[in-house]
Amino acid sequence: MPVIIIMILLSILSAENITLDLKWKNAFQFAGFYMAKEKGFYKKYDLNVTFKELSDNNPISDVLNNKAQFGIANSSLIYYKLKGKHVVALMPVFENTPIAIVSTDPKVKTLKDLKRKIIHTPKMAFYNIAIIGMLKKAGIDFKKIKITNKIFSETDLKKKGVYIIYITDQLYWLEKNKIPYKLFSPLNEGIDAYGDVLFTSESYLKNNPKTVKNFVKATKKGWEYTKTHIDETVKTILRKYNTQHFTYKKLKNEAYKTIPFLSENYLFNRDKINQLKLLYQLIFNIKNDFDFFDFVYSPYITEKTEKTFIENNLIHCISTSTWPPFNFLQNNELTGISIDFWKNISNKIYLKKFCEIAPDFTTELNKVKNKEADVIPNTTDTPERKKYAIFTKAYVSYPIVIATKNNVNVILNMEDLYNKKIAVGKNYTAYELIKKYYPKIKIVPVKDSEEGLKLLEKGKVFGVVDIFPTLAYYISKHKYLNISIKGITPFSFPLKFMIRNDYNTLKNILNKVINDIPAKEKVNILNKYVSVNIYEGIPYEKVKKRYLIGAVIIASLSLILVLLVILFFKIKKIKNKLEIIATHDKLITEIYNRLEMNKRLIEEIERAKRYKTPLSIIYFDIDYFKKINDTYGHEKGDFVLKEISKLIKENIRKTDIFGRWGGEEFLIILPSTKAKEAVKISEKLRKIIQEHNFDGLNVTISFGIAELKENDDNISIVNRADRALYKAKEKGRNIVVYIK
Numbered sequence: 001m002p003v004i005i006i007m008i009l010l011s012i013l014s015a016e017n018i019t020l021d022l023k024w025k026n027a028f029q030f031a032g033f034y035m036a037k038e039k040g041f042y043k044k045y046d047l048n049v050t051f052k053e054l055s056d057n058n059p060i061s062d063v064l065n066n067k068a069q070f071g072i073a074n075s076s077l078i079y080y081k082l083k084g085k086h087v088v089a090l091m092p093v094f095e096n097t098p099i100a101i102v103s104t105d106p107k108v109k110t111l112k113d114l115k116r117k118i119i120h121t122p123k124m125a126f127y128n129i130a131i132i133g134m135l136k137k138a139g140i141d142f143k144k145i146k147i148t149n150k151i152f153s154e155t156d157l158k159k160k161g162v163y164i165i166y167i168t169d170q171l172y173w174l175e176k177n178k179i180p181y182k183l184f185s186p187l188n189e190g191i192d193a194y195g196d197v198l199f200t201s202e203s204y205l206k207n208n209p210k211t212v213k214n215f216v217k218a219t220k221k222g223w224e225y226t227k228t229h230i231d232e233t234v235k236t237i238l239r240k241y242n243t244q245h246f247t248y249k250k251l252k253n254e255a256y257k258t259i260p261f262l263s264e265n266y267l268f269n270r271d272k273i274n275q276l277k278l279l280y281q282l283i284f285n286i287k288n289d290f291d292f293f294d295f296v297y298s299p300y301i302t303e304k305t306e307k308t309f310i311e312n313n314l315i316h317c318i319s320t321s322t323w324p325p326f327n328f329l330q331n332n333e334l335t336g337i338s339i340d341f342w343k344n345i346s347n348k349i350y351l352k353k354f355c356e357i358a359p360d361f362t363t364e365l366n367k368v369k370n371k372e373a374d375v376i377p378n379t380t381d382t383p384e385r386k387k388y389a390i391f392t393k394a395y396v397s398y399p400i401v402i403a404t405k406n407n408v409n410v411i412l413n414m415e416d417l418y419n420k421k422i423a424v425g426k427n428y429t430a431y432e433l434i435k436k437y438y439p440k441i442k443i444v445p446v447k448d449s450e451e452g453l454k455l456l457e458k459g460k461v462f463g464v465v466d467i468f469p470t471l472a473y474y475i476s477k478h479k480y481l482n483i484s485i486k487g488i489t490p491f492s493f494p495l496k497f498m499i500r501n502d503y504n505t506l507k508n509i510l511n512k513v514i515n516d517i518p519a520k521e522k523v524n525i526l527n528k529y530v531s532v533n534i535y536e537g538i539p540y541e542k543v544k545k546r547y548l549i550g551a552v553i554i555a556s557l558s559l560i561l562v563l564l565v566i567l568f569f570k571i572k573k574i575k576n577k578l579e580i581i582a583t584h585d586k587l588i589t590e591i592y593n594r595l596e597m598n599k600r601l602i603e604e605i606e607r608a609k610r611y612k613t614p615l616s617i618i619y620f621d622i623d624y625f626k627k628i629n630d631t632y633g634h635e636k637g638d639f640v641l642k643e644i645s646k647l648i649k650e651n652i653r654k655t656d657i658f659g660r661w662g663g664e665e666f667l668i669i670l671p672s673t674k675a676k677e678a679v680k681i682s683e684k685l686r687k688i689i690q691e692h693n694f695d696g697l698n699v700t701i702s703f704g705i706a707e708l709k710e711n712d713d714n715i716s717i718v719n720r721a722d723r724a725l726y727k728a729k730e731k732g733r734n735i736v737v738y739i740k
Contacts, residue, residue, distance in 0.1 A: 028169075031237060033219065064087070077197055092195075094261045102165050103163075119148070120148045136283060157177075209302065253612075317353055318363075322360075325337050345510060365385070380429075389500060390499050400493060404464075408463075426447070453475065597657070601669055604669050618678055619722055620702060620703045622699060645660070
């Protein structure tokens with residue numbers, strides 16, 4: 001829709017008054033900017049932002065003519081870049097555009113019916129690539145479409161006609177007034193375009209790189225806060241920014257419809273930019289082109305040599321899959337703590353990359369040494385490795401800890417382990433350090449910590465020593481409820497990226513990102529893979545002060561360790577509750593289980609009734625699943641369950657809620673979705689499953705659909721979906737059935 005200008009006058013040295021000029025008055029569309037101000041995120045960087053509404057200025061012109069320093073556009077920014085305008089895209093706010101064509105004219109059933117219709121819309125909204133792309137795909141010459149070129153009101157929408165609207169905003173009035181409508185959404189028509197995009201000019205970025213970086217950082221924080229504090233945000237808008245005098249109900253409705261469109265990580269997609277660029281070039285016959293980094297901003301790629309390196313190199317990452325939780329296979333994909341760090345860090349610099357799975361660590365080292373691979377994402381430096389490779393800074397450092405039985409007192413000193421049998425992985429870093437500095441400890445060398453914990457469980461050793469995430473992972477995996485982490489050694493293990501020695505440019509870029517990783521991001525990555533007790537009596541400060549031993553030992557534990565210890569305490573308090581009421585089917589599919597799905601369904605039904613939004617559910621099961629188990633065995637059956645869960649998760653929206661209802665039965669909750677759309681989604685999923693190769697097996701699923709009625713509860717809606725599923729089975733399976 002119409003664009004916003006962000007007019008700011010600022011100094012890096014002291015707080016200046018900043019004017020954030022909003023061209024459009026849509027209240028929740030700019031909630032992240034409001035909350036960045038209200039929660040002090042702008043103030044942290046000495047940015048004093050105020051908001052005011054603008055007249056019909058052109059935001060691109062204002063930014064390029066220094067009347068404003070920042071603006072918000074949409075995918076049209078690509079068009080202006082192709083036309084030679086010196087704009088830079090800073091971050092996507094809306095990953096997908098919520099703009100759409102809606103018709104209240106019953107004669108309009110398809111896009112082709114728009115050929116002789118007048119569209120009520122401002123000109124700027126009509127010339128959105130998402131709208132033009134939809135019309136072009138339907139064979140309509142957009143130049144021949146008549147538009148009114150005026151902003152319409154709620155009253156206008158009550159008249160029969162065709163309008164360009166924001167799904168998140170104006171659709172509310174149609175639903176409130178129970179006006180039948182036909183919606184044409186770009187995403188549903190195969191046009192994937194960005195919505196709001198924050199931008200600036202090349203000259204302003206060049207002269208004020210620190211200011212731009214800080215403004216983007218603060219804005220991201222504002223949107224992240226908004227996503228998790230919807231009610232507070234709505235009340236803040238009502239109190240301070242509600243120029244359109246919306247009701248609480250309207251704004252809450254808008255909020256829940258807006259969140260699904262927001263960018264998840266505020267990073268651009270290289271392929272998406274290129275596809276949109278090609279679309280503009282074809283539709284408007286533009287011969288000009290631009291390089292990705294001439295258009296997309298990254299605070300970590302500032303030099304021409306860096307841009308050239310990233311554009312011209314496909315980075316070959318290599319890793320084993322045998323070191324959980326740092327790198328291991330899950331659903332046939334390489335995952336883990338170090339892999340997540342590699343993905344997150346490399347994505348921030350838009351690195352073109354792929355990752356090879358090596359059979360062993362020696363193969364990894366040899367391939368980097370021979371320049372057959374470029375990066376190992378999960379190691380640390382040694383004098384030998386430094387002869388042929390270079391290393392980044394540590395992106396994270398984890399303490400080496402001690403696990404014992406629960407009935408053992410907290411380990412305050414390493415001397416408490418003297419003359420006791422301690423299992424340590426043979427030739428591990430911990431093995432060498434303990435052997436060197438604490439020879440009185442009786443080391444029992446083991447293959448790995450998994451073997452050591454088995455010895456501890458049987459009482460054959462007093463304790464096990466290893467890096468915290470590794471010990472925690474195995475304790476959780478094998479459900480050792482009688483084993484806890486009882487002490488922290490004076491040692492820690494820093495994880496670094498190992499790089500071929502002629503890629504110094506890559507090392508420098510990665511180091512810039514590593515310097516900027518928020519502590520919260522480090523904790524979130526760890527928390528994905530680790531859930532275990534740590535004894536609350538461990539006095540962190542005492543341990544830290546007592547053991548500062550020479551240059552070989554890390555001089556101090558980083559801030560992240562403090563955060564981790566706090567996190568461990570929190571985990572201990574909630575672990576018993578999590579063990580009683582588990583929310584996930586962790587043994588097989590790792591999706592929500594029935595208890596959690598039932599709870600979420602009740603919540604979504606209450607929300608849908610409160611805000612008068614649609615809600616549908618998809619109830620499906622695997623056809624002839626018993627036959628699969630009986631013929632090929634339960635291991636094959638478990639594989640099918642896992643694979644289907646993975647495929648479904650990859651092909652539903654982030655806002656959809658997916659879980660296992662029982663056996664081979666699954667449930668998907670679709671907020672803000674009518675039955676017709678649920679049927680389309682089901683058909684898409686049905687085809688994906690039908691066409692997938694399940695390791696030599698052909699598998700199909702049957703679907704039952706139900707839409708929420710006024711008198712429905714969680715039981716009645718599921719029962720109706722169950723009846724629909726039963727009919728699907730009766731009709732021959734591998735079909736979708738909806739019962740009103």
